[in-house]
Amino acid sequence: MSQDPEQAKKLQDLLKMLSLSQGDTSKLTQPQRKQFEEYKFWKTQPVARFDEQVDDEGPINSSQRPEDIPDEPLPLLSEFEWCTVDLTNSQQLEDVFVLLNENYVEDQDATFRFNYSREFFNWSLKGPGWRKDWHVGVRTKQSGRLVAFISAVPATLRVRKKLVKSVEINFLCIHKKLRAKRLTPILIKEVTRRVNKQDIWQALYTAGVVLPSPAATCRYAHRPLNWSKLYEVGFTGLPANATKTQMIAKYTLPKETDTPGLRSLEEKDVDEVYDLLEKYQSRFDLVQVFTKEEFKHIFLSSKNVVYSYVVENGGKITDFVSFYSLPFTVLNNPHYKELGIGYLFYYASDADFQYPDRFHPEGSLKLRKRLNRLIADVCIKARDLKMDVFNAMSCQDNSLFLDDLKFGPGDGFLNFYLFNYKVRPIAGGLKQDNTFDTEKRSSVGVVML
Ligand SMILES: CC(C)(COP(=O)(O)OP(=O)(O)OC[C@H]1O[C@@H](n2cnc3c(N)ncnc32)[C@H](O)[C@@H]1OP(=O)(O)O)[C@@H](O)C(=O)NCCC(=O)NCCS
CATH class of the missing domain: 3.40.630.30 (Gcn5-related N-acetyltransferase (GNAT))
Structure with missing residues (x-):
């Protein structure tokens, strides 16, 4: 053919x-990572430096309480406004489809798209304990168009022997026209604020890019x-x-x-x-x-x-x-x-x-x-x-x-x-040369979507 x-x-x-x-x-x-100091945003966050020696595993900052957290989000540029995306509303669910389908994957003409379905979102974002205000969006004030999204869902993690009350962060997406404008840090801070207000201070997230510092x-x-x-x-x-x-x-x-x-x-x-x-x-x-x-x-x-x-x-x-x-x-x-x-x-x-x-x-x-x-x-x-x-x-x-x-x-x-x-490094199932490690295998048991 x-x-x-x-x-x-x-x-x-x-x-x-x-x-x-x-x-x-x-x-x-993996692509060469930057030096820790070059991560303008991440160096300000409670995350470990690269190759940091970890003796005691556990929270980095544990002094805050929900009352210490601001009640209002950080301001956005005047053309934009924060929103909570209501996934029980079919129009708003559609807005998330469109944003992710057209921008989650880097295909200029959108000739191929992820075919996210309503059922997929209901499944992944509306499990027990889900909260509407953890589906964070940014809209343009003029047209109301959704241009950015990030989500959190509740999760209890076990990290080695310790149980950690946490959230999983997923579906971070910014419209292609708004890239490289430092909107990501603002979205991350906003979802963090909303999660912290519920007295949760830890999160699990995955990315293809190297950030400080991979647990696995x-x-x-x-x-x-x-x-x-x-x-x-x-x-x-x-x-x-x-x-x-x-x-x-x-x-x-x-x-x-x-x-x-x-x-x-x-x-x-x-x-x-x-x-x-x-x-x-x-x-x-x-x-x-x-x-x-x-x-x-x-x-x-x-x-x-x-x-x-x-x-x-x-x-x-x-x-x-x-x-x-x-x-x-x-x-x-x-x-x-x-x-x-x-x-x-x-x-x-x-x-x-x-x-x-x-x-x-x-x-x-x-x-x-x-x-x-x-x-x-x-x-x-x-x-x-x-x-x-x-x-x-x-x-x-x-x-x-x-x-x-x-x-x-x-x-x-x-x-x-x-x-x-x-956390000390957790085996990801790879040998030094990045081939699959059949001996040591992986100690990562969580599967992220
Ligand atoms: C990932 C995405 C939101 C980044 O947006 P961007 O416009 O390139 O980046 P911004 O200018 O807004 O922000 C840059 C900061 O975000 C950080 N960043 C970039 N991608 C990130 C990610 N996936 N997770 C966390 N932080 C990320 C950068 O390291 C940088 O911070 P630094 O100065 O500390 O290094 C955007 O490229 C996108 O929507 N991509 C398609 C969907 C996608 O890949 N989502 C991520 C799935 S893990």
Whole structure:
């Protein structure tokens, strides 16, 4: 099939944002960071300096109380005003779609867009305990157009042994025409103010850019599910010495899943799976601790966004796995309207529970086998849901299966940050040369959208 080179280039750029890599990028390093003092905004915030020696993990500044926090936001330039975006109002929800769809990804002509859905926002931004005033927007006074957005959702984190009442910050987005005008610091200060007013002083956030200072760094990995489509839209090239037939064969998955007892998660499983996940998560150093209500919201409430499965044998649930969907709309393409993208989410397995040490060789082998089969099966499920590529990160125990299951390393890294909390580095699942670390794996157990 012929490809429009312009179109192909744009899609490649876009997928690069999602860090789909086509070659060997094992030597890739993160972009050079600035010196701490050069971060004009971040150097004023309660964050650790690079390579700071952390003896005691915990809050950096713990002297403030909600009464000390101003009741009013910082002033904006006179053309703009602060707003609270009411996501229960369909027009306002639409405003957020438009802003994010047109500005969240750097594609000048918006030929390809994230296809955020109403359901995706309801799922990710309206979980238990959500607050309307944590959906912070900036509008132009004249037209009322939404030009910037940032959100916080409540989350209890566990950082090593300590529980940290916190929020997760996500969907920071500024209209392309308002970039490089130092609006980001003002948005961050405003969401911080609104969160502090609720007596919460810590936050978890992720970014591809290097800021002071990552608690962990993970790498993206991608597993083609529909190689020929990815090839036809110009995302992937044909390696030298390979034929299309060989490539298709390489990525072709079995027709049927292989794990006996694999089925969708149901309401009746909640107690058992909740316990299984909690036990599995205890091996990691950075996790989100869910309440049962949160668990239900996250894994059962949005059937077209998140897909959750269990493995039940002899009346016992041994494994749990989930992934979510966030497709691209492909505009102006005669053949394809959408690119389906699945993201591996939370999972748990009892395969190595009998071994007290996570790194016990026998236990690791058992878990590796179990996960290989389980994740291959969810790739099959994702393919059957018409997804074209399946993404995962080097976090959790993923390095046990990424290479085996033909996930290619991506060009991009994702840094995890804690606001107002000092922490020693947490393993991100990467070796010195940025290849996946099958031995040490990752101690990051939280998955951010
Ligand atoms: C990310 C984005 C909001 C940054 O806006 P910008 O106009 O380039 O930056 P501003 O001039 O407003 O602010 C610059 C400051 O914000 C910081 N900054 C930039 N991106 C950041 C991020 N993702 N998270 C936190 N701080 C960030 C910069 O380091 C700089 O602070 P410094 O002087 O301490 O270094 C904007 O590029 C955007 O909307 N991008 C598309 C969506 C996106 O990538 N969102 C981030 C997802 S993590």
